[in-house]
Amino acid sequence: MPSYSIGQAARLLGVSPDTARRWADGGRLTTHRDENGRRLVDGRALAAFSVELAQGGTGEEEEPYTSARNAFPGIVTAVKLGDVAAQVEIQAGPHRLVSLLTREAVEDLGLEVGMQATARVKSTNVHIDLV
Numbered sequence: 001m002p003s004y005s006i007g008q009a010a011r012l013l014g015v016s017p018d019t020a021r022r023w024a025d026g027g028r029l030t031t032h033r034d035e036n037g038r039r040l041v042d043g044r045a046l047a048a049f050s051v052e053l054a055q056g057g058t059g060e061e062e063e064p065y066t067s068a069r070n071a072f073p074g075i076v077t078a079v080k081l082g083d084v085a086a087q088v089e090i091q092a093g094p095h096r097l098v099s100l101l102t103r104e105a106v107e108d109l110g111l112e113v114g115m116q117a118t119a120r121v122k123s124t125n126v127h128i129d130l131v
Contacts, residue, residue: 003040014093043114047077050091072119099126
């Protein structure tokens, strides 16, 4: 399972690294240290926190999260596989995006909860890019 630095987690949550550090220091965002002493956030924990954050807000005034060229970098929060089709949810800051794609595409990309991915929106379609 991937882990993310505080800076990466902050970008995925749509907040500043200082805000992510304050949340970690306050116990709101769970972190652990690697062998070099760097603070990391587990991908599954970050996915759960991003959903919680989007539902409840941060309680702080921050700049709105925007996309450049219709790209929404975020974290995979759910993968639902059917026999042929699949549904992938990405939390990109305050935005929850859902993409329907083939099961084969999800398996080929190796998508799973906690992975960093970018949802690209064109017309009514959402495309998923691995980072």
